[in-house]
Amino acid sequence: MPFQEIRQRFPLLLIIFTFLARFLSISGQHTPRYACDIDQNPSLKEFAFCNTSLDAKTRVGDLVKRMTLKEKVGSIVSVTDKIDRLGIPSYGWWSEALHGVSDTGSATWFNKSIVPGATSYPQVILTAASFNESLFYTIAKVVSNEARAMYNSGVAGLTFWSPNVNIFRDPRWGRGQETPGEDPVLTSRYGVAYVKGLQESEDGDKDRLKVGACCKHYTAYDLDNWTSVDRFHFNAIVTNQDLEDTYNPPFKSCVVEANASSIMCSFNKLNGKPTCGDKELLGDTVRGQWKLNGYISSDCDSLEVMFKDQRWEKTPEQVAADALNAGLDLNCGDSLKNFTENAVKKGLVNESVVDRAVTNNFVTLMRLGFFDGNPSKQIYGKLGKKDVCTQANQELAREAARQGLVLLKNSLGSLPLVSSYIKSLAVIGPNANATEAMIGNYAGVPCKYTSPLKGLSDSVKTLYELGCTDVKCASTEMFERAKNAAATADAVVLVMGTDLSIEREGFDRAEIDLPGQQNLLVSEVAYAARGPVILAIMSGGGMDVTLAKCNPKITSILWVGLPGQEGGGALADVVFGRYNPGGRLPMTWYPRSYAESVSMSNMNMRANASTGYPGRTYRFYRGEAVYPFGYGLSYSLYVHRLLKAPKHLSIPLNNTQTCSSSTCKSFNATGNVCNALSFDVDIMVTNIGQMSGSHTVMLFSYPPQVIYNSPHKQLLDFKKVRLGPWDRASVSFKIDVCKQMSVVDEDGNRRVALGQHILQIGDLKHSISLRI
Ligand SMILES: *[C@@H]1O[C@H](CO)[C@@H](O)[C@H](O)[C@H]1NC(C)=O
Ligand SMILES: *[C@@H]1O[C@H](CO)[C@@H](O)[C@H](O)[C@H]1NC(C)=O
Ligand SMILES: *[C@@H]1O[C@H](CO)[C@@H](O)[C@H](O)[C@H]1NC(C)=O
Ligand SMILES: *[C@@H]1O[C@H](CO)[C@@H](O)[C@H](O)[C@H]1NC(C)=O
Ligand SMILES: *[C@@H]1O[C@H](CO)[C@@H](O)[C@H](O)[C@H]1NC(C)=O
Ligand SMILES: *[C@@H]1O[C@H](CO)[C@@H](O)[C@H](O)[C@H]1NC(C)=O
Ligand SMILES: *[C@@H]1O[C@H](CO)[C@@H](O)[C@H](O)[C@H]1NC(C)=O
């Protein structure tokens, strides 16, 4: 039937149809938000900012010129004001995708009839334990697909405030689970891979973003709520040395190497100044030195925290002006919307500064295609609900958990269990049937859960006992039942540890033992058991598991982190030998005394002999560890043999330069001499076990102690190789001397020490002498 005829015969139907179409697109439930909808409003064609053949800079310049001050201040907050006359809808900046698309941010939500859930990958600390950069990248890429699919469905934004690249410097930190651990090199590598995976445009155009990533929380955050200190009042006292060699490197890498579209400043003060109002940190460093290509956002709402909690300035207008003048572009919250107009009128901040902020924000949205009209006609337009929670995406969640799981103890090769001998398995503990506990902080709604009990029950007959009602394990009431199960079964898997009631955002641990009576349950069950006893620790932070480590009845210990929605399947794969574990701890596991004697608010990385402060992380802490950074066993054994590494390295420095060969002990790691100053280390790795497996080769160095307070050991590089039984492979490292072998001096300058550097790979040690 021709259209004319329909219009004549069913006028009402047409009205209803038109109304419905309009309603659905305007209410935004099923369609994404976007600007420059030329199909609906052809007059928008007149605006140069809607012209996709112009570059983003020109377009945003045109847009900002057209905006009033009121419209501008409504565009620098996390829920922006719509500007109807310019065809710009309200945009929600705050989405999260730390380990899967999450509904923690207000711009993303799940809805049974639209997108009910998204794939929930292991919490970052466990993924980091895989030391597999291509895994980090692959997860982020899949997450960005699900994110775009959700944006297209009208239930997510395009800007995701992930990853968290703060250093996990204290085991009690409730958000340590969100980070890639305690090492600045690993954390930087994780951040770079994750940001690239989220952002990289599939058409290879470097100016375009698939989704926007954000590295947070800049900087020296690392404490949420510990005894009487909370993050809103915490003043982190940090030396230049620690800032430059520990807290800042991951942020620098995010910007310089990964081109992250955003950095978020933190709640805390750094050396007396709120980070979001610190021009040296934002304008000078992130924007100036690192050349951020994107926007700097506040935390939610750190400006209000500056005014109300930190009493930073007398008026909220002055706080708004300070933040904008420092280099802030976007405010999570509404402080900037409320107070910027007056701040401009009072002369506290110039309108040109507001223009800079609007420009940085809108350029980012332009690179995301937000100003290019209907996204269904664009590169990701085909992604939708069907691309979320696919079988492959969920399988990757299981794979990631398997790759991260760390085997900490395995006496007499009790693992893997041989299914033909193990006819029944007691699965015991408050996390044995864990679901939500597996996904941790900043999770969304997962597609489904495979709990440990479910995963193990798929392989063998199980007897399930809680042991304690919850992870706090206050009572021993249910111990008898658990012991009986252990005594009956051929083997026992205990799944203990924490959940968000013990460690989470806003809540740090007071102690690092297994909570409540968990240790007692573990030892009583182990005593009653007649077969092998496998202790699985589910946690974000490290635990003092000395009792279990020393108990001969406990034959194996596994750290499963917070393993994501498929965590139980991954655990079963490892327990039954379908997967050979190869994860390594991304953080030191300290003894309980550490938490008893060290103040969490002490930000110093370096030890201090005069106060008895032991220092932090494997780079500075020389005390006993329950399990050290980088620790992790396999069902195979790997041996390393050195193929090639220099014994000496001559640094082509002139006498005319500040360093003369007789008195000089170190040289500036940013000078010309650094160009092409590198060497190769080649090693042969052989799997001498009977199972194929993936092995992480970590290259550490012990620098000569020439520069005051140098780390005693540091990770230079790592690579992962997959090897069949009796397979071998050569692994090559190219070491950039200035970038990788340098240390930071007390003034915060990077220098390379001359003298003997010891390289270490596994049991292998090699000395290399640097001289002029
Ligand atoms: C968009 O910009 C291009 C390049 O300057 C120009 O040729 C074209 O006419 C513009 N389109 C419109 C609709 O103004
Ligand atoms: C989910 O979306 C449907 C369709 O738009 C809507 O009717 C319903 O109210 C939404 N439910 C929730 C909980 O938001
Ligand atoms: C690293 O992860 C990727 C993605 O899962 C995987 O294909 C690869 O085999 C892993 N590398 C090693 C050496 O295990
Ligand atoms: C970083 O992003 C900008 C886009 O604004 C692009 O021009 C530049 O090529 C990117 N750099 C790299 C190294 O990808
Ligand atoms: C910190 O913890 C204390 C005690 O648990 C609680 O009363 C307080 O509200 C918390 N503060 C913040 C900012 O979360
Ligand atoms: C901003 O103004 C709104 C509306 O008056 C108010 O609800 C909100 O609390 C204000 N926010 C701040 C940080 O002052
Ligand atoms: C505003 O700009 C003028 C001219 O560049 C400058 O003199 C003044 O200091 C600026 N005001 C503020 C608050 O930065």
Ligand SMILES: *[C@@H]1O[C@H](CO)[C@@H](O)[C@H](O)[C@H]1NC(C)=O
């Ligand atoms: C395990 O947890 C799931 C989901 O919470 C629940 O449905 C199931 O009944 C639990 N299994 C047992 C044996 O308690």
Ligand SMILES: *[C@@H]1O[C@H](CO)[C@@H](O)[C@H](O)[C@H]1NC(C)=O
């Ligand atoms: C060690 O602590 C003492 C006493 O607080 C202090 O004076 C000294 O500066 C500290 N040394 C270092 C290297 O931080």
Ligand SMILES: *[C@@H]1O[C@H](CO)[C@@H](O)[C@H](O)[C@H]1NC(C)=O
């Ligand atoms: C050494 O000094 C000479 C002359 O001053 C200069 O040409 C040369 O570039 C210097 N070499 C390095 C590595 O700086």
Ligand SMILES: *[C@@H]1O[C@H](CO)[C@@H](O)[C@H](O)[C@H]1NC(C)=O
């Ligand atoms: C190190 O060298 C760079 C580049 O030559 C120079 O800018 C910097 O000031 C030097 N730093 C020190 C501490 O000498």
